[in-house]
Amino acid sequence: xxxxxxxxxxxxxxxxxxxxxxxxxxxxxxxxxxxxxxxxxxxxxxxxxxxxxxxxxxxxxxxxxxxxxxxxxxxxxxxxxxxxxxxxxxxxxxxxxxxxxxxxxxxxxxxxxxxxxxxxxxxxxxxxxxxxxxxxxxxxxxxxxxxxxxxxxxxxxxxxxxxxxxxxxxxxxxxxxxxxxxxxxxxxxxxxxxxxxxxxxxxxxxxxxxxxxxxxxxxxxxxxxxxxxxxxxxxxxxxxxxxxxxxxxxxxxxxxxxxxxxxxxxxxxxxxxxxxxxxxxxxxxxxxxxxxxxxxxxxxxxxxxxxxxxxxxxxxxxxxxxxxxxxxxxxxxxxxxxxxxxxxxxxxxxxxxxxxxxxxxxxxxxxxxxxxxxxxxxxxxxxxxxxxxxxxxxxxxxxxxxxxxxxxxxxxxxxxxxxxxxxxxxxxxxxxxxxxxxxxxxxxxxxxxxxxxxxxxxxxxxxxxxxxxxxxxxxxxxxxxxxxxxxxxxxxxxxxxxxxxxxxxxxxxxxxxxxxxxxxxxxxxxxxxxxxxxxxxxx
Numbered sequence: 193x194x195x196x197x198x199x200x201x202x203x204x205x206x207x208x209x210x211x212x213x214x215x216x217x218x219x220x221x222x223x224x225x226x227x228x229x230x231x232x233x234x235x236x237x238x239x240x241x242x243x244x245x246x247x248x249x250x251x252x253x254x255x256x257x258x259x260x261x262x263x264x265x266x267x268x269x270x271x272x273x274x275x276x277x278x279x280x281x282x283x284x285x286x287x288x289x290x291x292x293x294x295x296x297x298x299x300x301x302x303x304x305x306x307x308x309x310x311x312x313x314x315x316x317x318x319x320x321x322x323x324x325x326x327x328x329x330x331x332x333x334x335x336x337x338x339x340x341x342x343x344x345x346x347x348x349x350x351x352x353x354x355x356x357x358x359x360x361x362x363x364x365x366x367x368x369x370x371x372x373x374x375x376x377x378x379x380x381x382x383x384x385x386x387x388x389x390x391x392x393x394x395x396x397x398x399x400x401x402x403x404x405x406x407x408x409x410x411x412x413x414x415x416x417x418x419x420x421x422x423x424x425x426x427x428x429x430x431x432x433x434x435x436x437x438x439x440x441x442x443x444x445x446x447x448x449x450x451x452x453x454x455x456x457x458x459x460x461x462x463x464x465x466x467x468x469x470x471x472x473x474x475x476x477x478x479x480x481x482x483x484x485x486x487x488x489x490x491x492x493x494x495x496x497x498x499x500x501x502x503x504x505x506x507x508x509x510x511x512x513x514x515x516x517x518x519x520x521x522x523x524x525x526x527x528x529x530x531x532x533x534x535x536x537x538x539x540x541x542x543x544x545x546x547x548x549x550x551x552x553x554x555x556x557x558x559x560x561x562x563x564x565x566x567x568x569x570x571x572x573x574x575x576x577x578x579x580x581x582x583x584x585x586x587x588x589x590x591x592x593x594x595x596x597x598x599x600x601x602x603x604x605x606x607x608x609x610x611x612x613x614x615x616x617x618x619x620x621x622x623x624x625x626x627x628x629x630x631x632x633x634x635x636x637x638x639x640x641x642x643x644x645x646x647x648x649x650x651x652x653x654x655x656x657x658x659x660x661x662x663x664x665x666x667x668x669x670x671x672x673x674x675x676x677x678x679x680x681x682x683x684x685x686x687x688x689x690x691x692x693x694x695x696x697x698x699x700x701x702x703x704x705x706x707x708x709x710x711x712x713x714x715x716x717x718x719x720x721x722x723x724x725x726x727x728x729x730x731x
Contacts, residue, residue: 201366202393205278207431209361212238215407215433221455222267223440223447225311225334230267234433237271242356244275250354251329253305255280255364258372260304260327262286262295262313264441265417268333268348272308273417273426277370277389278361284372285418288313289632290382291692296320297381298374299327301590308348311335312441318342366390372589373420375518376633384589385518387421391583394554395521396428398583402526402552403489403512407433410455410484414439414448414462415492419631420522423461423491423514445473449480456484463492463631464499464663467511471502482507489514489526492631493663494619497546504538515548515617519603521583525549525557525617548609548617555581557617558602559609569611574620577609578602627656627664634666634695636716639687643668646686648676653706653714654697659727667723668697669706678702699726 211218216235224230232240253259259276261283263269276283284302286295295316299307306329309317317330318341330342337345369386376382405411411429413422413436421427429436437455439448443462448470451457467490474480490499491514500511516522527549533541551557559567559575567573580602587594597604610618627634636654643652651671656664672678680700687696707718 201363202390203361203364203366204274204370204389204393204396204427205361205364207393207396207427208274208278211430211433218407218433218435220267220270220436220438222265222270222438223442223451224266225441227442232267234430237267239356240352241271241274241278242358243352243354244271244356245279246354246356247351248275248279248281248306251306253281255362256282256368258282258284258302258304260284260286260299260302260307261418262288262317263308263310263333263418265413265422265438266310266333266440267438268308269417270426270436270438273371274430277392277427279357280362280364280368280370282369282372282386285421287374287376287382287416287418288316289692289694290376292316292320294382296323298384299324301381302372302374302384305329306331308333309342310441314340314342364389366393371421373518373522380593383591383593385521385585386589387521387583391521392421392424392427395424395523395583396431398552398554399424399523400428400432402528403487405429405432405434405459409458410435410437412437412439412448412451412455412457412460414443414460414466415631419492420516420518423489423516423523424521425461445469449473449477449482452482452485453480457482458484458486459488460485461489461491461514464490464495465630465661467503468496468499468661471499474507482509485509487512491515491523493628495546496663497542500545501538501542511545513545513547513549515619517603517605519585519597519605520555520579520581521585523552524555524579524581524584525551527616530614544612544614544616547612548619550615551579551617555579555584557611559611564599569613569615571610571612571618574608574610577605577607577617577619579605627654627666629656629659629662629664629666629694632694636666639666639668639691639695639697642687642690643670643683646678646683648672648678648682650674651706653716653719655716655719655723657698657720657723657726659698659730661731665698665727666695667699667701667719667726669701669703669719669723671703671706698730 222230308331311334329344333348366389371387374382374384411434413425487510495513503509503511513527516524557579561575567575639654640652650673653669657667659665707715
């Protein structure tokens with residue numbers, strides 16, 4: 193029998209243990225709700241992670257059980273990430289921007305036994321708690337349990353007062369889940385994706401390969417930890433032993449620039465809306481110094497070419513566009529330049545830096561036509577992007593909709609793309625008419641159905657129109673019933689409470705008809721072109 197390597201499982205705890213052992217004095221900085229900075233280290237955090245692991249056991253939460261988080265990017269959220277991952281429990285990060293009914297649905301669907309709640313989410317949690325009988329414990333990350341009505345409420349710091357396990361972390365099944373992340377629910381209820389020990393381990397190493405982080409780096413994750421595992425960076429930054437700077441709930445440009453300056457942040461990641469805000473802030477405050485940053489990853493929606501250009505020309509900072517989905521664990525492509533491109537003029541380089549990028553090592557991509565036939569990757573043909581690899585979701589969590597998205601070992605992304613001969617993915621449109629605003633999805637179809645439910649409306653079509661701050665905002669084209677009059681205020685009132693406030697259209701156009709294709713479908717391309725400058729000059 194030939195010699196073979198040890199078949200040891202791919203466990204996140206091995207990456208964690210190395211960081212704690214080799215870099216115990218590296219800092220973890222976090223902004224508290226009152227704005228004060230909390231400073232700790234990897235070594236001190238390990239004691240708290242272990243005590244939290246012990247507390248979960250005392251609450252009766254066993255390996256395989258899920259706990260929810262309604263929380264921002266803080267040192268305590270970091271501790272929850274690792275206490276669950278290292279012990280076989282499941283961290284379910286709940287997107288606090290979802291509608292209350294969606295939050296209730298995913299906490300119930302995931303079977304969360306306990307929920308960790310930040311102070312600014314307590315009121316929402318109190319309204320949901322009576323409809324969530326499976327949640328036995330509500331743990332306040334900040335605030336006084338005696339002042340809330342949540343059943344079984346306990347303060348986080350009181351919870352972790354007891355002892356925790358010592359010694360090596362348990363050996364787990366590498367295919368066991370450690371995290372549940374749910375999609376934004378553009379149609380129907382959000383869909384759950386289970387990140388496994390194996391999938392996140394491999395995603396961590398591959399993402400570190402294409403966008404290296406070193407122990408000398410200071411990483412500031414602006415992308416919320418409730419959004420696709422913070423794009424995996426709490427895991428990869430820890431694996432590298434990098435300093436971590438968690439910004440808390442205040443993501444205003446001034447607060448973030450204060451952190452970058454004060455803590456000498458070297459790398460960060462967040463959606464374009466954040467960086468556009470920082471660009472505008474720096475334009476108004478040119479004296480502010482963010483030169484410690486060498487680069488930042490930007491994704492969640494298309495990154496404006498002009499923003500990439502501004503940061504490089506004005507501040508010498510390389511904006512790297514990343515692309516991915518909840519289903520891809522999440523980072524799947526990065527728009528770095530190939531070596532031969534480094535000598536090109538800046539305008540030609542921008543042509544590639546503004547793409548979705550090259551697939552990261554370990555993944556395969558292709559584009560197909562409507563019949564599922566492979567298309568050439570020549571930069572001209574366009575079709576739906578399909579992707580496969582060892583950290584790509586094979587199914588949704590207990591959801592029959594898996595069959596619509598996972599086909600023959602490939603994930604259908606819903607993005608219509610071209611792939612250049614060099615391998616760059618260029619997204620040209622979306623197969624589903626969804627709008628991406630500030631990194632969050634908005635369903636045009638859902639909005640249309642709701643608007644057309646108004647008794648005075650005959651037809652309504654909703655499209656995403658370019659917006660200088662939010663990248664896209666919804667515009668509704670509305671046809672009233674003959675003889676009826678309806679206003680934008682009427683429709684906004686009609687939608688109030690039915691969708692999240694940031695879903696509400698920014699404007700309403702009243703017309704005699706909605707443009708249609710030859711087959712009678714709404715011609716959204718015509719509408720986008722017709723109203724393309726509608727939101728210019730808005731903030």
